[in-house]
Amino acid sequence: MTIVTKCFLGLIFITTIFVNVSNALSCFVCDSKEDEHCPETWTRRDILPVECGGPDGVQDARFCIKTIAVFGGAVATKRFCSSRDLDNQCIEVKYPQDEKMYYSCTYTCSSDGCNGTSRLHIPSFFIFFFIALLSIRI
DSSP states (O other), X not given: OOHHHHHHHHHHHHHHHHSXXXXXXXXXXXXXXXXXTOOSSOOOSSOOOXXXXXTTXXXXXXXXXXXXXXXXXXXXXXXXXESSOOOSEEXXXXXXXXXXXXXXXXXXXXXXXXXXXXXXXXXXXXXXXXXXXXXHHO
């Protein structure tokens, strides 16, 4: 075996060690009700997306979801993996037993880590809708 062949085989071996062979989608997974490090926006760099598959993960996850809910002046955010496309939508809900209005926006995306803060593209229509709803009811 020549030196060139040995170097080439060594390079292939080293490359296979460091290459991520996973095809699973990676999303941010957190709930602001349980984790103070999961607000609607964050500036921390140490929060990383997690792989959606695996024994404890979502089977056939193809989407990352971010939901933002406003109720009684409080904002709750939840990020998770999903096998279903929940679309991009905002809704207004009034429960009969409660005088307050609840607002919720759901954002769906399909690339690694897309349900974070700056990586998620939020259409300006949804931002306008969300602000309009808040200003009407406050």
